[in-house]
Amino acid sequence: MNNPFLKAVPLLEKIESSGFEAYFVGGSVRDTLLGREITDVDIATSAHPYELKAIFPKTADIGIEHGTIMVFFEGEPYEITTFRSETGYSDHRRPDKVNFIRSLREDLKRRDFTMNAMAMDRAGTIIDPFNGQQALSQKLIVTVGNPKERFGEDALRMLRGIRFVGQLGFTLEAGTLASLAELGPLLGKIATERKTAEFEKILKGPFRSEALTLLAKTGISRYLPGLAGYENSLLKLSRHTKASLSMEEIWVLLLRIIGKRDKDAEAFLREWKLPSRTIKTLLKVLRWLEFRLEHKWDQASIYQAGKEYALAAENVYESLTENNGEQGSIADIFEKLPIHNLTELAVSGGDLLAWSGKGPGPWVKDVLEKAEMQVIDGKLDNEKGKIREWLEHCNLI
Ligand code: ATP
Ligand code: MG
Incomplete structure (x- = not known):
């Protein structure tokens, strides 16, 4: 186990010694198995938020209604989420109801893709009820359960799937891909900010070409801001x-x-x-x-x-x-x-006012700009006396 995990092991021990389960979950487990660097860890636990608050003196409520709190442990903040199941999804973007549960397996089941539905205990043992490791070795993005149902629950998952293509260079499993092409319109329900965050991850990803191609070919891009009808442009961008x-x-x-x-x-x-x-x-x-x-x-x-x-x-x-x-x-x-911005010019607006005896006005900026461009073009030295001479010579002051 590498550093961010090792640092958090005593935190898991503390939760366990209070009689609960606690695991590393989500992207940090996936990325570690892929040999990718991780910066932070997600932790899931059977303890309810108020039970965590009884264990740790310093916490912050960051998403307590969904079961997530921030715990400060040995000077570091950790996001800890209570095992939960989700029901409803009548709006295709978030569950109508979140239920806190005590089963890790049920918590993993609500996650989007099998590679994201693994846990790791504090000894480094992987818990993988949905064959996430197999998907990783095949470089496949597979939904946990029926893709149509899972995308229907939360349409953002489709864009997350394509984002993982862009980041990891994986392929969408055939059924997952087919459902994605079919259910694209549901993305219309998703808040712009969430789409933008995923799209920017696509643009940053080393496999952005593959992801942009998919966005265009699946028609998903039609449901992104301002991109309806620009499938060919996205293909062009992908090249x-x-x-x-x-x-x-x-x-x-x-x-x-x-x-x-x-x-x-x-x-x-x-x-x-x-x-x-x-x-x-x-x-x-x-x-x-x-x-x-x-x-x-x-x-x-x-x-x-x-x-x-x-x-x-x-x-x-x-x-x-x-x-x-x-x-x-x-x-x-x-x-x-000779100069890199106007403040480096040897003459200021104040000098112009003093030399000319005229009042301030837009002329000051115009004249300064003229002198500035002479200096930039190398036609005039950036020296106060020389610039004054030139200004007088041109009747500019
Ligand atoms: P990243 O490396 O970008 O952080 P991640 O997989 O960790 O990727 P997060 O948004 O941090 O993504 O989410 C953490 C975990 O929560 C995911 O790995 C996944 O298990 C679960 N998750 C996140 N968003 C969804 C979603 N829309 N539907 C289902 N599960 C989700
Ligand atoms: Mg993450």
């Missing part, structure tokens, strides 16, 4: 396999491929409910990508874009055109610029 694209760069690539710009691009990103700051960044990279598709970089454009934005736009450009880009020279040119 851009450049590994070094960041998630933001892939969003920009997607915008370019679906042909959205400016206001349309903004409306599309808002449909995904991305944070305003992210939207601003993406639109800026997109604008510089559009620039790059028409022009080569020069000092002025690299200065105006800023190094980070220019590099991001260039990376997307490289992926789009399969060109060997100019990332190296962008960084080089930026480093050698």
Whole structure:
């Protein structure tokens, strides 16, 4: 067992010594069996939340109605969930009722895929009633029980299935795949934020091409924000396999491929409910990508874009055109610029007011920008005296 587990073993012991069962469950068990690194562990227990609170002095209610509380143990927070079964699902997204139960097997049964329905005890023994290990060795994503029923209960599971394709490079088992293609419309019931979280995991995944292809071919993408009718665009995106694209760069690539710009691009990103700051960044990279598709970089454009934005736009450009880009020279040119932003200009707005004797107004910004561009183009040294001379010579002050 590796570190995060070892650290939590005394926590399981403590729960057990109080007369309850406790296990590691979910993604951390799956990822460990796959030899993937894990950062945190999920714990499931037969103890009810109030029983856990009696065992541990420091806890926080983070989802107590679903049986999850946060326990602070030896300085670390742990999410611990009471074994539960779920019933109802009349809205196709969450159970009408959660029942706390004492059986591990029943708890594992409510989980989505067999690879996610395993537990590990504190000695490292795997409890695997639904053959999750077999699925792992076959690289198959299989629902626990009937896929139609399981996707019908919670439609997000379909998107989670495709997300695991993107992360792990596994294949959806035939029955699971068939149900997914059939029940796609139920995704309409799922909150945008949950879809966005899964979609971003797809974009980040090393097997994003496979996952994007599946999204398009199963028709699932029709039920994602703004993507109805863009199946071919997603297939096109899937062919851009450049590994070094960041998630933001892939969003920009997607915008370019679906042909959205400016206001349309903004409306599309808002449909995904991305944070305003992210939207601003993406639109800026997109604008510089559009620039790059028409022009080569020069000092002025690299200065105006800023190094980070220019590099991001260039990376997307490289992926789009399969060109060997100019990332190296962008960084080089930026480093050698006489100034990197307006605050480095040797002259300020205050200087202009003092020299001209004129009152403040929009002219100050205009004149500063003129001087700024002269300096960037190498036509004027960034020295106060020289800049003043030039401004006077041009009758700008
Ligand atoms: P990740 O590595 O992204 O955290 P994960 O499998 O741990 O993947 P979580 O969302 O952290 O995913 O969920 C933890 C566990 O809870 C899953 O492994 C699975 O057993 C169960 N689970 C999560 N979401 C669902 C769902 N929608 N339906 C059924 N079981 C679920
Ligand atoms: Mg997890």
